[in-house]
Amino acid sequence: MTVDLPIPSAVSPLAETPAASCxxxxxxxxxxxxxxxxxxxxxxxxxxxxxxxxxxxxxVFNALTGLRQHVGNWPGTTVSRAEGGFxxxxxxxxxxxxxxxxxxxxxxxxxxVARDFLLFGxxxxxxxxxxxxxxxxxxNLVLQVLQVTGRVVVxxxxxxxxxxxxxxxxxxxxxxxxxxxxxxxxxxxxEGVPELLGRIADMTSGETRVRPRRQQALAPVVAxxxxxxxxxxxxxxxxxxxxxxxxxxxxxGDAGTERAVRDGSLGDLARQQTARxxx
Amino acid sequence: xxxxxxxxxxxxLRATLPKDFGDGVVSSIYQxxxxxxxxxxxxxxxxGRPALDQVLDRALTHRVWGFVVMGALFFGVFWFTITGAAxxxxxxxxxxxxxxxxxVRDGFTAVGAPWWVTGLVVxxxxxxxxxxxxxxxxxxxxxxxxxxxLEDFGYLPxxxxxxxxxxxRAGAHGKQALTMMMGFGCNAAGVTAxxxxxxxxxxxxAIITNNFSICNGxxxxxxxxSTVFVGALAPPGVAGLVAAGTVVTVAVLGIVTTLxxxxxxxxxxxxxxxxxxxxxxxPYRPPQVMRTIYTSLIDRTLKVLVRAVVMAxxxxxxxxxxxxxxxxxxxxxxxxxxxxxxxxWLLGLxxxxxxxxxxxxxxxxxxxxTILMLxxxxxxxxxxxxxxxxxxxxxxxxxxxxLIGAGGWTLLTAVNxxxxxxxxxxxxxxxxxxxxxxxxxxxxATATFLPLGLACLVTASTAAVWxxxx
Numbered sequence: 046m047t048v049d050l051p052i053p054s055a056v057s058p059l060a061e062t063p064a065a066s067c068x069x070x071x072x073x074x075x076x077x078x079x080x081x082x083x084x085x086x087x088x089x090x091x092x093x094x095x096x097x098x099x100x101x102x103x104x105v106f107n108a109l110t111g112l113r114q115h116v117g118n119w120p121g122t123t124v125s126r127a128e129g130g131f132x133x134x135x136x137x138x139x140x141x142x143x144x145x146x147x148x149x150x151x152x153x154x155x156x157x158v159a160r161d162f163l164l165f166g167x168x169x170x171x172x173x174x175x176x177x178x179x180x181x182x183x184x185n186l187v188l189q190v191l192q193v194t195g196r197v198v199v200x201x202x203x204x205x206x207x208x209x210x211x212x213x214x215x216x217x218x219x220x221x222x223x224x225x226x227x228x229x230x231x232x233x234x235x236e237g238v239p240e241l242l243g244r245i246a247d248m249t250s251g252e253t254r255v256r257p258r259r260q261q262a263l264a265p266v267v268a269x270x271x272x273x274x275x276x277x278x279x280x281x282x283x284x285x286x287x288x289x290x291x292x293x294x295x296x297x298g299d300a301g302t303e304r305a306v307r308d309g310s311l312g313d314l315a316r317q318q319t320a321r322x323x324x
Numbered sequence: 325x326x327x328x329x330x331x332x333x334x335x336x337l338r339a340t341l342p343k344d345f346g347d348g349v350v351s352s353i354y355q356x357x358x359x360x361x362x363x364x365x366x367x368x369x370x371x372g373r374p375a376l377d378q379v380l381d382r383a384l385t386h387r388v389w390g391f392v393v394m395g396a397l398f399f400g401v402f403w404f405t406i407t408g409a410a411x412x413x414x415x416x417x418x419x420x421x422x423x424x425x426x427x428v429r430d431g432f433t434a435v436g437a438p439w440w441v442t443g444l445v446v447x448x449x450x451x452x453x454x455x456x457x458x459x460x461x462x463x464x465x466x467x468x469x470x471x472x473x474l475e476d477f478g479y480l481p482x483x484x485x486x487x488x489x490x491x492x493r494a495g496a497h498g499k500q501a502l503t504m505m506m507g508f509g510c511n512a513a514g515v516t517a518x519x520x521x522x523x524x525x526x527x528x529x530a531i532i533t534n535n536f537s538i539c540n541g542x543x544x545x546x547x548x549x550s551t552v553f554v555g556a557l558a559p560p561g562v563a564g565l566v567a568a569g570t571v572v573t574v575a576v577l578g579i580v581t582t583l584x585x586x587x588x589x590x591x592x593x594x595x596x597x598x599x600x601x602x603x604x605x606x607p608y609r610p611p612q613v614m615r616t617i618y619t620s621l622i623d624r625t626l627k628v629l630v631r632a633v634v635m636a637x638x639x640x641x642x643x644x645x646x647x648x649x650x651x652x653x654x655x656x657x658x659x660x661x662x663x664x665x666x667x668x669w670l671l672g673l674x675x676x677x678x679x680x681x682x683x684x685x686x687x688x689x690x691x692x693x694t695i696l697m698l699x700x701x702x703x704x705x706x707x708x709x710x711x712x713x714x715x716x717x718x719x720x721x722x723x724x725x726x727l728i729g730a731g732g733w734t735l736l737t738a739v740n741x742x743x744x745x746x747x748x749x750x751x752x753x754x755x756x757x758x759x760x761x762x763x764x765x766x767x768x769a770t771a772t773f774l775p776l777g778l779a780c781l782v783t784a785s786t787a788a789v790w791x792x793x794x
Contacts, residue, residue: 296341
C-alpha cells in the first residue's frame with residue numbers, strides 16, 4: 046500500500062479531485078464522514094460504546110454521530126442506551142452509547158444495560174472509552190470486555206488532561222499487551238476522531254487481526270471447572286465465541302446468564318456468531 | 325443434551341468450588357490491570373492531581389466553607405438571572421402581550437374572522453403563548469447556561485459530596501444527592517437518573533422525593549414571585565439581592581423537605597439499611613464557555629420553551645373556552661373559581677390559582693401564564709385572598725400589575741404560591757415516568773399525593789399563622 050503525501054498545489058488548492066490512494070487514508074475517510082444522527086435504519090454494522098462513568102463516552106458518541114446527547118461532567122449522565130449513526134466509506138454504522146460501568150460483574154440496573162448489550166447485542170465493534178489519567182481502574186473493565194468479545198477498539202480518551210497532569214502512556218505497548226488497537230484521543234477537541242473511525246472501519250471489514258488478552262490466572266480447581274463447563278457449552282451451543290466467560294458466569298450462579306441458557310437467547314447468540322465467521 | 329444439562333453441570337461444579345472463588349477471579353483481573361498499567365504509563369513532573377484541583381477540592385468540600393461557597397454560588401447565579409432578566413422581560417411583554425396582542429387581533433378583525441375564532445385563537449392560544457415567552461424566556465436563557473457551566477466545570481458532584489452526610493443521616497442513599505441535582509433541571513430526568521441507585525428501597529425514596537427539587541418549569545414562578553412581591557419590599561438598590569435570596573431560600577427549603585421526607589420514609593414504610601457506595605469526584609475541567617452557552621440554549625432553554633409553548637397554546641384555548649362558555653349567569657371558569665375559592669382561601673391562595681394548577685397538570689411551565697389569563701378575564705371577583713395581608717404597590721406594568729391590581733394578590737399569596745409550587749404534585753410527564761420506572765400504581769400514587777398533601781398542609785398552616793399575627 047502506498048500513500049502519497051498530499052502536496053499543496055499552487056494552482057487550485059481546493060478544487061482537486063482526490064487521488065485513488067486517498068481512499069485508503071483514514072483522514073480522507075473522515076472527511077467523507079456523514080453523520081446520520083438518528084437515521085439508522087438498515088445499518089451494516091453496530092458499534093457499541095462502553096467505558097467507566099465520566100470518561101467521555103457521550104462526547105465520543107456525539108463526535109461520531111453529530112447528535113447532541115447531553116454531556117455532563119459527572120458520573121451517571123447516561124442511564125439508558127442512546128443510539129445514533131454515521132456512514133463512512135459506503136457503509137452505514139449504528140452507534141449505541143451505553144451507560145458507564147465499572148465492571149461487568151455487578152448488578153445495578155444501569156450496568157445491566159451495558160452488560161446485556163455487550164453479550165447479547167453482539168455488536169460488530171465495541172469501543173471501550175478509557176480515561177488516560179486513570180488507566181489502571183479503567184483497564185479492569187477493558188480486560189473484562191475482552192473476555193466477552195475480541196472485536197474491541199480501545200479509545201484512550203482525555204489525553205489532553207493526561208498531558209496536563211504529566212502522564213505519558215506508551216500506546217504501542219498497551220496495544221500489544223491488550224491485543225487490540227488503541228487510539229489516543231481528546232474527543233472534546235476532536236483529536237483522534239478520524240483515527241478512531243479508521244480503526245472501527247478496519248475492525249468491521251475484518252482487516253484488523255486481534256489477539257484479545259484472555260489468559261487469566263485462575264486457581265487450578267476453578268480453571269478445571271471452567272474448562273469442563275466451557276467444553277459442554279461449546280458442544281451445546283456450537284460457535285459460541287465466549288464460552289469460558291459464560292461458564293464463569295454460570296459457576297457464579299448469575300441469574301441473567303442462567304435465564305439466557307434456558308430461554309434460548311444464548312443459542313441465538315451462538316448461531317449469530319457462527320454466521321459472522323462464515324461470512 | 326439440553327440446556328438443563330448445562331445448568332446441572334454448572335450446579336454440580338459450583339459445589340466443588342470454594343464459596344468466594346469469585347473474589348479470586350476479580351483480583352486476578354485487578355492484578356493484570358495493575359501490571360499492564362505499570363508497564364505502559366510513566367508519570368513525570370508532580371505526581372497525581374494538579375495542585376489547583378486539590379486546593380479547590382479542599383475549599384469546595386470543606387465541612388463549613390463547602391456550604392458557604394455553595395450558598396454563595398447559587399445566590400450569585402439567581403441574582404444574575406433576576407437582574408439580567410428584568411429588562412428583556414419588559415421588552416418582550418411590550419412587544420408580544422401589550423402591542424402584539426392588539427396587532428394580531430386587528431389582523432383577525434380585518435379579514436373578518438368570526439368573533440369566536442378570534443377569541444379562541446387570539447385571546448386564547450396566542451395570548452397564552454405570548455405570556456409564556458415573555459415570562460419564561462429571559463430568565464431561562466440566563467439561568468440554564470450558568471447552571472450548565474457549573475455542571476461542566478465539575479462542581480455538581482462536589483455538591484453531592486457535601487450533602488452526602490446529610491442523606492446518610494436521613495437513611496437515604498448518597499447518590500440521591502446526584503439525582504436531586506438532576507431534578508433541578510427536570511424531575512422526569514431526575515426520576516430516570518435514580519437507576520444509578522442499586523437498592524430498591526433507597527431508589528423509591530429518591531423517586532418520591534425528587535419532586536421537591538425545583539424543576540425548569542417552576543424556577544420562573546419562583547423568580548417572578550420573588551421579584552414582584554418580595555424584592556419590591558426592599559429598597560430598590562438591594563431589591564435584586566433580596567429577590568435572589570428568596571429564590572435560594574425556597575430551593576434550600578426544597579432540599580430540607582427532601583431530607584425530612586426521606587428521613588420519614590426510611591423510618592416508616594421504607595425501612596432498611598443505608599448502602600455504602602463510592603462517589604468518584606471527576607477532575608475540574610475548564611468549561612468550554614461558548615460551546616456550553618450554545619448547547620444549553622439549544623438543548624435546555626429551547627426545549628423547555630417549546631414544551632411550554634406546545635402546552636400553552638391548548639391551555640390558552642381551554643382557558644378561553646372556560647371563560648366564555650356560560651352556564652346560567654356566569655362562565656364555567658367563574659363557577660369553578662367560586663367553587664374553589666373557599667379551599668383557596670384556606671391555603672392562603674385563591675380559586676384562580678387552584679384552577680390554574682388543575683389546568684396546568686400537564687406542565688408546570690404554564691402556571692403563571694394561566695393565572696395571569698384567568699385573572700385578566702375574571703377580574704377582581706377573587707376577594708377573599710386579598711383581605712388578609714399587606715397590599716403591595718408596584719408601579720410598572722406587566723405581570724405584577726395584573727396580579728396586584730386585578731387579582732388582589734398580597735405578600736401572603738405570593739409566599740404561599742412559592743411554597744405550593746415547591747411542594748405540590750409532579751407534572752404528568754413525571755408521573756408517567758415514575759410509573760414506568762416503578763411499574764407500581766401504589767408508588768406512583770404515593771409520589772403524587774404525598775407531595776400534594778404536604779403542599780396543602782404547609783400552605784394552610786402558613787396562612788393560618790400569618791392571619792393570626794397580622
